[in-house]
Amino acid sequence: MAGAAVSTYIEDDSLATSTSKKRNAAKKERRPKRKICNFCADKQPDINYKDVTRLRKYISERGKILPRRISGNCAKHQRLLTVAVKRARVIAFLPFVAE
Numbered sequence: 064m065a066g067a068a069v070s071t072y073i074e075d076d077s078l079a080t081s082t083s084k085k086r087n088a089a090k091k092e093r094r095p096k097r098k099i100c101n102f103c104a105d106k107q108p109d110i111n112y113k114d115v116t117r118l119r120k121y122i123s124e125r126g127k128i129l130p131r132r133i134s135g136n137c138a139k140h141q142r143l144l145t146v147a148v149k150r151a152r153v154i155a156f157l158p159f160v161a162e
């Protein structure tokens with residue numbers, strides 16, 4: 064009896080490894096093409112909090128700042144963008160929440 068239990072365990076283990084390999088392969092295939100940073104592409108000197116039209120592109124309908132993986136910004140410009148949006152909110156150029 065013990066031998067039968069061990070053999071079923073080994074068979075189940077081989078099934079588990081084959082499904083995990085399929086998952087890993089599917090995960091790699093789903094990776095979209097990396098977006099380029101709009102600020103690096105335009106070679107803008109800085110991100111200004113007064114440029115409301117440009118800042119609105121990076122705010123969701125709910126008023127939240129879009130994350131880097133969605134906006135496509137590099138880390139440096141995402142940090143500068145966040146500071147500019149927060150400054151524009153304090154001065155009331157941008158809303159804190161959606162209306």
